Structure formats: C-alpha cells, structure tokens
Amino acid sequence: MSNKPGIVVNGVSGRMGRMLVQVINASDKARLAGALERPGHPWIGKDLGLMLGGAANGITVSDDPAATLSDAQAVADFTAPAATVALAPVAMAAGCAHIVGTTGMTAADIAALGEAAQNGVIVRAGNMSLGVNLLVALTRKVAEALDADYDIEVIEAHHRHKVDAPSGTALMLGQAAADGRGVALSDAAVRGRDGITGPREPGSIGFTAIRGGDIIGEHDVMFATDGERITLRHVASDRSVFARGALKAALWAQGRPNGEYDMAAVLGL
Ligand SMILES: NC(=O)C1=CN([C@@H]2O[C@H](COP(=O)(O)OP(=O)(O)OC[C@H]3O[C@@H](n4cnc5c(N)ncnc54)[C@H](OP(=O)(O)O)[C@@H]3O)[C@@H](O)[C@H]2O)C=CC1
C-alpha cells in the first residue's frame, strides 16, 4: 500500500467529482482512496473506472461513508449542503480532513460544519482556485482604498445547471468588499433588482447572477463612481483549477490542529 495520503471523492459522478478523480489520479502526491455517491445512485456497487467510461480501476463506488473513509486521510466534497453537513461528523470520526467546496449553505449549515470542526479539520471555500482567492484579497484592498462614492457591484455568471445564487464565490467577494469598507455584508447586500427599485442605496453592495449554457464560472467586482470605474475580474475556463485547489487543501490539512480553515490559509494569502 502506498503511503501517499488517500483521498475519497464524494459526489463522484458530478461535474466536480469527475474532475477531482482526474486531478488526484494525475498527482504523484496523493492517491484516490475511494468514491462515494448518494444511496440509490445507479453507480453504487459498480467499478468507478468503468462508470467513468475507461478501464476498471478496482475502486467500487459506495454509499457507505464510514466504511469508505476508514482507509483515507481526506475527503473532497463538492456536492449539496445536506450531503456535506451529514458527511462532516463521519469524516471527523474517521480522522479524515473534510475538504468542502459545496456552496449554497445556510447559516445553520455553516454552524453545523463549525461544530464538527471541533473534532477534526475542515477546509471550506466557495471557490478553491488560486486566482479567485487572490481576487478576494485584491477586492478587500481596493474596497479599503476607496470611499463609499464608489458603488460596489458583484456580477457572476455560471452554467445553466447551477442551483444556488449568488454563487459561493460572489459571496466571498461581497464579504471581502464589506470587510474592506468596514461594514457588515448583511446590512449592505442588495440581491437582485426588479421593478421600481428607486435609486441605488448609497454604500450598498449589489449582486447580479447570470445563468446560461456551459459557463464554468466568471466573477466581476465593479467599483463605479462618477467619471470612472474599476473592474476586477476572474474567469475560470477549466474546472481543474477548483480540483487542484482541493487537492492542495487536502495535502495541507494533514496534521493540522482541529478547526475550520479557508483557502487563504492553505495558500498563505
Ligand atoms: N468551491 C469550489 O471551488 C467549487 C464549488 N462548486 C460547488 O460544488 C457543488 C457541486 O457542483 P457540481 O459538481 O457542478 O454539481 P453536480 O450536480 O454535477 O454534482 C453534485 C454531485 O453530488 C452528488 N450528491 C448529491 N447528494 C449526495 C449525497 N448525499 N452523497 C453523495 N453524493 C451526493 C450528486 O448526485 P446526484 O446527481 O445523483 O444527486 C452529484 O453527483 C456545488 O455546490 C457547486 O457550487 C463547484 C465548483 C467549484
């Protein structure tokens, strides 16, 4: 048995699940230790390699997290909020770092993950790419430098299958803008405008979500005032940027003290 850290992929049939398998298999620093799907999924009990359209790889897709995590050091989880919240205590009990990319969490979901992280390591980020995490730091800096005469708008675009809005990334960017400006995002956020909205509320941070086609993920943070505007932009053209971030987080998490971490900590930003 290799002594490289073993990573299990939850939601392995999904867009990110498939990409995580590719990135882990291509890495010389980690091994794919298992694959999970929800109970009732047609891949359960089948060989993962065959399900992905290639050669058999000896990994059987399972719906039993406790058994699958027993031989692993981390689980990469890009699924749905309920699935992620249910998996966290199982991962902690198995001594596995839980790498959470799932978005669309409620405050209660986030609190449940925080509680689970008292017993192990969770790394959670609405976007695991290096580029977006740099953009978050830049957004905070620009918001700090500009006064409230600069209207802040976060605009995001994603594929037609995405189920949550604003995106996890947009919320990270909005939070960074609010932190830079020294306001609470919950007070400043304006999500979606329709009808007679009245003029823009001074100091607000607006969110706009576009959904269409196969857009992987695009985010703009606009600072607009009379006579000029600054736009910070990130465009993801390949999901591997998220999967590579998750792999980096899984390796970084090994041996860390219990707690919940973000990608800024992983990347040293
Ligand atoms: N943080 C980041 O960097 C990124 C985050 N994301 C987020 O990751 C999540 C997934 O995105 P994406 O891959 O596009 O979505 P998909 O719908 O393609 O994949 C989600 C997968 O999770 C599975 N799933 C659902 N419930 C469970 C469960 N209980 N146990 C195991 N698996 C389960 C789904 O199965 P089924 O289809 O059968 O329900 C599906 O295979 C979203 O929240 C998205 O926003 C995406 C990209 C980057």
Ligand SMILES: O=C(O)C1=N[C@H](C(=O)O)C[C@H](O)C1
């Ligand atoms: O659902 C997606 O696809 C993505 N989700 C994340 C988000 O909500 O920001 C990250 C990325 O933009 C792709």
